[in-house]
Amino acid sequence: xxxxxxxxxxxxxxxxxxxxxxxxxxxxxxxxxxxxxxxxxxxxxxxxxxxxxxxxxxxxxxxxxxxxxxxxxxxxxxxxxxxxxxxxxxxxxxxxxxxxxxxxxxxxxxxxxxxxxxxxxxxxxxxxxxxxxxxxxxxxxxxxxxxxxxxxxxxxxxxxxxxxxxxxxxxxxxxxxxxxxxxxxxxxxxxxxxxxxxxxxxxxxxxxxxxxxxxxxxxxxxxxxxxxxxxxxxxxxxxxxxxxxxxxxxxxxxxxxx
Numbered sequence: 395x396x397x398x399x400x401x402x403x404x405x406x407x408x409x410x411x412x413x414x415x416x417x418x419x420x421x422x423x424x425x426x427x428x429x430x431x432x433x434x435x436x437x438x439x440x441x442x443x444x445x446x447x448x449x450x451x452x453x454x455x456x457x458x459x460x461x462x463x464x465x466x467x468x469x470x471x472x473x474x475x476x477x478x479x480x481x482x483x484x485x486x487x488x489x490x491x492x493x494x495x496x497x498x499x500x501x502x503x504x505x506x507x508x509x510x511x512x513x514x515x516x517x518x519x520x521x522x523x524x525x526x527x528x529x530x531x532x533x534x535x536x537x538x539x540x541x542x543x544x545x546x547x548x549x550x551x552x553x554x555x556x557x558x559x560x561x562x563x564x565x566x567x568x569x570x571x572x573x574x575x576x577x578x579x580x581x582x583x584x585x586x587x588x589x590x591x592x593x594x595x596x597x598x599x600x601x602x603x604x605x606x607x608x609x610x611x612x613x614x615x616x617x618x619x620x621x622x623x624x625x626x627x628x629x630x631x632x633x634x635x636x637x638x639x640x641x642x643x644x645x646x647x648x649x650x651x652x
Contacts, residue, residue, distance in 0.1 A: 422474040422515075423640025424464065425522060426481050427451060428495030428544030429579070429615075431460070432637055433467045435474055440529075440641035444471050455496040457503050461512065468513070477515050478640030480522035481505065482545060484561050488519050492561065494574075495545045518643050522636055523547030523613075524556055528646065529639025530611045530631045538607040541614030541636070542594070546574040550605065556646075562601075573597065582616055595622050 419438035425431070431451055435444035447467045452459040483492040488506025509517040526547070527539035533554025540562065541547035548562035563574035575581055577597060582590045601610065610628045612620070617630050624630065 418475050419641075419644075420472075420474045420476075421641045421644060422468065422471065422477045423637045424467075424477065424479045425525070425636040425640075426460065426479065426496075427522070427615075428455075428482055431463060431467070433464070433471065434637050434640075435471050436638065436641040438641075440638055442638075446637070447471065451496070456499045457497075457505070457508070460496070461508070465512075475515065476644060477509060477513065477517040478525065478643045479505070479509070479517065479519040480525035480636050480640070481519055482522050482543075482547065484559060485519055485521050485524075486558065488517075490519070494564070520556075520643060521547065521549060524549040524558075525639040525643055526613050526631070526636040527551055527556070527611065527639065528642035529635035529637075530613065530629075532609070535608035536606060537609050537611065538601065538605050539611045539613065539631075540601070542577055542612065542616040542619075543579065543614035543633075545578045547614065550607075554646075567597075579616065582619065587619055587621070590619070591621050594620060598625065598628060 420443060421436045422433065423436050424433045429451055431449050433447045434442055437443040447470055449463055449467060452463060481490055482495055483490055483500065485491065488504060490500045490503045490505050493500030506517050506519040523539050523541045526541055527549040530539060531537045531551050531554065535553065537551045539549045546563040548560050550557040550560050564572045567573045567576065576585070576593050585593065598610065608627065611631045612628065613631045613633055613635055615633055617633065620630060
């Protein structure tokens with residue numbers, strides 16, 4: 395079939411525009427933890443577009459120390475158009491309200507605004523378990539996400555919409571201990587793998603009774619330590635979802651991570 399020069403130019407222009415649009419969707423995804431900080435570039439579809447960078451969280455993890463480290467990690471990656479940050483604490487409107495595994499100076503810190511000014515790019519900051527959740531959930535019904543790492547992260551979604559502000563970690567649980575006391579890194583080291591597994595297994599039906607979730611996703615570095623068979627509506631997810639969910643964060647309305 396003959397194609398006019400005008401049509402051919404139109405297709406070329408169309409392809410170029412689409413390609414240009416995709417190029418503008420490169421996300422620098424950052425996952426801040428109490429033990430380590432990870433960063434990676436993601437393409438428009440949320441697939442890795444660079445090697446993953448990882449560094450130990452500074453011993454005195456003040457905002458200034460973490461920002462200095464993030465600058466260094468950013469310099470090792472290529473160009474990007476926007477930033478997603480998963481933070482281990484309650485985040486509202488880009489402000490970090492708690493940071494139990496970092497430093498007290500994070501309380502009330504305007505992290506999102508600071509990064510926007512510092513890097514001159516659009517930035518979204520959300521709780522790390524929320525970011526991991528965006529990368530894991532299927533947006534159907536009530537979905538709960540918990541992350542077992544240095545601490546215990548949690549996020550709750552209803553039909554794909556984040557319920558902001560959930561902080562399960564420091565809720566009283568058993569014997570005057572919180573969920574994080576027993577199921578976080580310190581709990582794992584204190585109890586040992588066998589007892590820690592029993593505690594996780596004990597916590598799952600209690601969480602179901604509390605939230606009446608349709609599905610539970612368990613992530614975080616210590617999810618790999620789970621040795622018992624999970625119920626059918628409970629899924630262990632890759633710790634990498636904490637990074638890969640960074641692109642998904644930008645596919646949601648701004649209000650949904652507030």
